[in-house]
Amino acid sequence: MKETFLKVWLGIVSVLVILPFLFVAFFNYPSADDFVFAYKVKTMGFFQAQYDWYVHWTGRFFSTFILSLHPLIFNSNLLYKFYAIILILLTLHAIYRFVKLVFKNELTYIVLIFTCLLTGVYLNNMPILVQGIYWMPGAITYHLANILLLHFFINVTDQKNIKTSKFLVINGFLILAICGSNETSLLVIFVLLSLIIFFYLGFSKQVSRVLNFYLIITLLGGIIIAVAPGNFIRNSNYNELNFFQIYETILESIATGFHLSVSWIFSIEILFISILIIIIKIQNVNEHKEVNTKEFFKVLCVLISLFLVISASIFLSIWYGGEILPRSLNVSYWVFLIGWIYLISLISEFINYRLSSRKYKLTVILLSLVIIPILFFSNNNYNLTVNDIFSSKIYTYHKEMKVRESLIKQSPLKRITITSLSSYPNSIFYLEPSINSEDYFNKKMAFFYKKHTIKFDFIPSKLNATYLYSMDNEASFSLDNSYTITDEIAHSSPNSCELSQSQPYSVIFEEKVYKINTDNFKAAYVSANIYSIDKKIDLAFVMVVENRKKELIKWKGNEIIKNDYEVNEWVKEETFFYLDDKLLLKKYNKIKIYIWNRGKSKVYVDDLVISFF
Numbered sequence: 001m002k003e004t005f006l007k008v009w010l011g012i013v014s015v016l017v018i019l020p021f022l023f024v025a026f027f028n029y030p031s032a033d034d035f036v037f038a039y040k041v042k043t044m045g046f047f048q049a050q051y052d053w054y055v056h057w058t059g060r061f062f063s064t065f066i067l068s069l070h071p072l073i074f075n076s077n078l079l080y081k082f083y084a085i086i087l088i089l090l091t092l093h094a095i096y097r098f099v100k101l102v103f104k105n106e107l108t109y110i111v112l113i114f115t116c117l118l119t120g121v122y123l124n125n126m127p128i129l130v131q132g133i134y135w136m137p138g139a140i141t142y143h144l145a146n147i148l149l150l151h152f153f154i155n156v157t158d159q160k161n162i163k164t165s166k167f168l169v170i171n172g173f174l175i176l177a178i179c180g181s182n183e184t185s186l187l188v189i190f191v192l193l194s195l196i197i198f199f200y201l202g203f204s205k206q207v208s209r210v211l212n213f214y215l216i217i218t219l220l221g222g223i224i225i226a227v228a229p230g231n232f233i234r235n236s237n238y239n240e241l242n243f244f245q246i247y248e249t250i251l252e253s254i255a256t257g258f259h260l261s262v263s264w265i266f267s268i269e270i271l272f273i274s275i276l277i278i279i280i281k282i283q284n285v286n287e288h289k290e291v292n293t294k295e296f297f298k299v300l301c302v303l304i305s306l307f308l309v310i311s312a313s314i315f316l317s318i319w320y321g322g323e324i325l326p327r328s329l330n331v332s333y334w335v336f337l338i339g340w341i342y343l344i345s346l347i348s349e350f351i352n353y354r355l356s357s358r359k360y361k362l363t364v365i366l367l368s369l370v371i372i373p374i375l376f377f378s379n380n381n382y383n384l385t386v387n388d389i390f391s392s393k394i395y396t397y398h399k400e401m402k403v404r405e406s407l408i409k410q411s412p413l414k415r416i417t418i419t420s421l422s423s424y425p426n427s428i429f430y431l432e433p434s435i436n437s438e439d440y441f442n443k444k445m446a447f448f449y450k451k452h453t454i455k456f457d458f459i460p461s462k463l464n465a466t467y468l469y470s471m472d473n474e475a476s477f478s479l480d481n482s483y484t485i486t487d488e489i490a491h492s493s494p495n496s497c498e499l500s501q502s503q504p505y506s507v508i509f510e511e512k513v514y515k516i517n518t519d520n521f522k523a524a525y526v527s528a529n530i531y532s533i534d535k536k537i538d539l540a541f542v543m544v545v546e547n548r549k550k551e552l553i554k555w556k557g558n559e560i561i562k563n564d565y566e567v568n569e570w571v572k573e574e575t576f577f578y579l580d581d582k583l584l585l586k587k588y589n590k591i592k593i594y595i596w597n598r599g600k601s602k603v604y605v606d607d608l609v610i611s612f613f
Contacts, residue, residue, distance in 0.1 A: 010113040013368045017120030017375065018088070020385040024427050025084035025134065027398045030072055031431040033137040034080070035444035037064075038072035042447075059228025062180030063141040070136065072448060077405070084134050087143060088119075094150045095119050098338065101154055102345040103280065110280060117276070117371060121269045122337050124375050124382040128326035128580050130522070135429035142327045145181035146334040148174050149189060153338070156196065156214075168210065172217050179221025183316050184328045186225060188335060190218050191312040195305040203298070235320070249319040250311075256324065257311030257332075264336050268374055274344050276367050281348035283360050299346050306339035326581045380582070384520060385427040391519075396423035397430075414452040422462040424613045426520040432456055435574045458525050458574065458611070465518035465612040469507060471495040471605075480508040481594070491529040491570045491606035498604055499539075499597035506595040506605050514587045521585075521612040526593055527574040530560075531604040537565045538599030543577040548588040554581075557596065570606070 040049040046068055053064040071079030096115040103111055123129060131138035152174040155167050179186045197211045225231065264270055310332050317328040324332075375382035388394040400421045408416055415437070424430055433442045437455035446454040460466040469476040470492040471485050484507060486498040497506045506528075526541050540557040547553055558575040565571070577593075579585055595605050 007109050009365060010109070010368055013371060014113045014116035016372055017382075018092070018116050018123075020382065020389060021120075021123050021133070022085055022088055024385055024388060024394060024425070025088070026081050027394050027425065028081050028084055028134050028428050029077065029401050029430070030080050030136070031429070031433075032441045034070065034072055034135075035441065035448050037067045037070045037137065039444040039447050041068050041070070041073050053230060055229045057230040057234055059225035059231045060141065060180055060182055061224065061228075062177045063144070063182065065180075066140050066144065067137055080136065083136055084139065087133060087139055087147075088123075090147050091122070091143070092116070092119050094147045094154075095122075097154050098150055098341075101158060102277070102341060113368075114277070114280065117273065118337070118341065120371075120375060120382070121273055122334065124378065124380045125264075125267065125269060125333060125337075126381055127329040127333055127582060129381040129384075129427065130429040130580060131327055132330045134427070135431075138327055138429075141182050142185070142330055143334075145178050145185040146331060148178050148181075149185060149334075150338060152178065152189070153192070156211075168213070171214060175214060175217045176221050179218060179225060183225065184313055184331050186218075186222055187312050187316060188309055188331065190215075190222065192305070192309050193218055195301075195308060199301045199305070202301075203294070246319065249315060252318055253311045253315040256314055256318070257307060260314075260332060261307060261310055261336060264333065265340065267378075269378060270337075270340065272367065272371065272374055273341070276364070277341060277344050278348045278351065279360070279363055279367075281345055282351045282353055295350070299343065302339070302343050302346060306336070306343060309335050309339065381427065387519070388425040388427045393423045394425040394427070397421060397425050408449045408451070408454070415455075416446075416449075416451050416453070417455045417457050420456070420458045420462060420525075420613075424522070426522060430522075431578075432458075432576070458527075460525060460527075460609050460611040463518070463611045463613050465516050465521065467509060467610045469509070469608040469610075471497050471507070471608075476507060480510065481505055482507055486604075489531060489604055491531070496531065496604040496606040497595075497608075498602065499595065500602045501597075501600055504597045506597075507608065508592055508594040509608070509610055510590055510592040512587075513585050513589050513591065516591070516612050518612055522579055523613055524577045524579065524591075524593065525574070525609070525611040525613065526577065527572060527607075527609045528595060529570045529606045530573050531570050531606070532565050532567055532601060533603075534599075534601035535565050535567055536563050536599065537561070537601060537603060538597070539573075539603065540596045540598060541573075541575045541577075542592075542594055542596050544592040545579075545584045546590045546592070547586070548590075550590075553589065554584055 040052060044052060049068050050061070050065060053068075054061060058064065071077070071083065092115055095118050096111065099111050099115050099118065103114070123133070126132050132143050133139050152171055155171050155174070175189060178189050193211065193215050197208065197215060200206075200208050200211060313332040313335055314324050314328060317323070317325040376386060377383070400423065404418055404421075408418065418433070420432065431441075433439070433445055433454055433456040435456050435458065436442065437446075437453040442454050442456070446452060460468075467475070469479065471490070472492065472495045476482065476485065476495075481503075484497045484499065484503050484505070485495050487494050488496070488498065490496045499506055524543065526543075528541075530537075530539070537560065539560040541560075542555070542557045544552065544556075545554040556577055558577070560573055593610055595608075597603055
């Protein structure tokens, strides 16, 4: 009876950990690149689309192949909702295989429960869940590669299968699929295999033909990507190959990898899951290992490998962009989580201690009791997802999106204008169309709905966190740089903000994240009326994020550069800033927004509007 109660209780906890992430998938809608993949296949055909991607944009042959089977090709938004559910189920399956490898002879229900807990910890701490799971192009490109990487690691680690012809073929396919998904995963599997080969040689004094075969396949996959003409086009705006810069980037990647590893290890979720795995392992290990030099060096090699692979996962992101891209950070955290659990399981085999059966079950129950509060109060993805479910956000979003889709489809007009919504959830991905109907993504969306153009009209008044600065109210004069306010000319009488060479910055909005009047947000809309006395202008909307130490975390500028600007007329300019990275939205971070006049001409700014959503 007690055993049955334990199974039922742990089963309920496991379902509660995963269920919110599955549930919100039903409220997911396509955007941006989703329409591009559908457009390519519909206009070119499936195989011609593969050629076009490879020659004109990217060498990621596997991810583009999978994304060319996009649900929108079949004109189905419903199917789009199911891909995220399938991806989470595939994650569970891969982690189930991994947990079986770690726990070996453990009872099936313990393996299943720990699988759910480990998956829940990953989804909760995922640096950018919305793009990692709930946006199909990002999810297929990066997270599917994570899943395949774990399957490959399991196949290589499980000595029973390492030399069978079946697994040689499967692993060869997995390697090519991983390499063809994204460059970060390509580098990760290359470094991982190189380290395995090196340490295998050190411990066994033998050269593994199988592992060398896998390394050759990896190099082949790397060459296919490296020579892709599309990569040269896509990377034309990134850094040129510079060996000194590579050296600096390696050092920075190692330092950053160490910092990330330490911060992740001491997170409460990882400490919890580490304690739980130790308790389960020591209770079920039949023969504890003795600590000797060889076994110590094995554990040390795993630790070193984990650290180096994490560093490799962020190298390309830092080298290309100068900062860690959130989707690459998803790969880093996946590598860390799997590697850390594997390391803890090895260490557990040296602990010669057992709890009584009663104490063991009681400990497992008590630990499972705290996992839900830990996930919920961690203010990470689980918290955001549950809040979206139990607030009206996700349901209002779903209702308004259905109305929008119906209006687009049923309207006899070929040129459509859609308005912003009153609610945007935080747990799933959204990227609104551009305010410019000629935008690349707008055109592809218009093609999908059989329209000529689709334009987006943002209505700030629909949102609570909207700030209006008309340069004549008390709020405007309380901003930094208020000395730029002038009564020379105005759109909203009597004042505007004057920008010139001597004073290039407008009034500056700045606010701490926790003071912004909305629970959570992922984007900022900014608009202003611009008055220029010259046809040539060079402006930028600027967003800056600083931490509580006033250190710069993010600087982003959206340019307005024109040689034929309307003179002596007020022109409304609009832009969006996206803040998907959770590091940007820590409670005491400060967000600053302003307009920067980089040109020589004098311009005036009025009616600055900022909305967070």
